[in-house]
Amino acid sequence: ILNVEQSPQSLHVQEGDSTNFTCSFPSSNFYALHWYRWETAKSPEALFVMTLNGDEKKKGRISATLNTKEGYSYLYIKGSQPEDSATYLCAPRSNDYKLSFGAGTTVTVRA
Amino acid sequence: GAVVSQHPSWVICKSGTSVKIECRSLDFQATTMFWYRQFPKQSLMLMATSNEGSKATYEQGVEKDKFLINHASLTLSTLTVTSAHPEDSSFYICSARPGTSGRSSYEQYFGPGTRLTVT
Numbered sequence: 001i002l003n004v005e006q007s008p009q010s011l012h013v014q015e016g017d018s019t020n021f022t023c024s025f026p027s028s029n030f031y032a033l034h035w036y037r038w039e040t041a042k043s044p045e046a047l048f049v050m051t052l053n054g055d056e057k058k059k060g061r062i063s064a065t066l067n068t069k070e071g072y073s074y075l076y077i078k079g080s081q082p083e084d085s086a087t088y089l090c091a092p093r094s095n096d097y098k099l100s101f102g103a104g105t106t107v108t109v110r111a
Numbered sequence: 112g113a114v115v116s117q118h119p120s121w122v123i124c125k126s127g128t129s130v131k132i133e134c135r136s137l138d139f140q141a142t143t144m145f146w147y148r149q150f151p152k153q154s155l156m157l158m159a160t161s162n163e164g165s166k167a168t169y170e171q172g173v174e175k176d177k178f179l180i181n182h183a184s185l186t187l188s189t190l191t192v193t194s195a196h197p198e199d200s201s202f203y204i205c206s207a208r209p210g211t212s213g214r215s216s217y218e219q220y221f222g223p224g225t226r227l228t229v230t
Contacts, residue, residue, distance in 0.1 A: 097143060
């Protein structure tokens with residue numbers, strides 16, 4: 001199980017504003033990085049699986065970048081909406097498909 | 112997206128009793144299922160990995176005799192917390208990795224979790 005750090009722990013953003021936050025993980029023996037969005041009382045929703053250094057993925061207003069050499073990933077939310085309020089989890093995956101989760105970044109979008 | 116269900120969503124039991132939690136993949140076959148738990152203000156922590164028809168493998172520090180895992184079919188895994196104690200109170204959540212059902216085997220799909228309270 002890997003040591004994963006996410007920052008900030010929480011953030012508040014005004015509706016319409018953009019925001020981003022970080023996931024840091026060990027750069028050695030990297031296989032893949034998963035991002036999930038987790039709303040209260042629901043299942044974590046898979047957002048992205050990223051594998052290549054320099055990878056950039058996009059889903060609607062949410063995008064993510066990956067730097068495997070230095071061990072970090074950024075997740076961006078453009079033009080935040082109230083429905084973006086959730087906890088965003090990142091998890092590097094090892095070669096045996098095990099995920100190591102960070103504590104998450106909780107985003108609250110204020111209308 | 113792929114759907115994973117968990118039952119029950121919450122359970123309260125008395126100390127010393129056993130509780131079974133079910134995890135089902137509803138629209139795909141799962142090669143592997145994973146069980147996690149989350150204590151308040153902490154990360155999801157992997158407890159064990161189960162493959163259909165095989166014995167589960169447990170992470171360090173997780174008692175295999177206390178947390179019994181059965182993965183009898185490609186769509187169902189169960190976690191039984193035996194002789195539960197208040198310190199076992201936690202949020203338990205499963206995930207499933209697709210096999211060859213047309214979905215990416217690199218993904219893991221999560222259930223909604225089970226809140227266990229032991230009194």
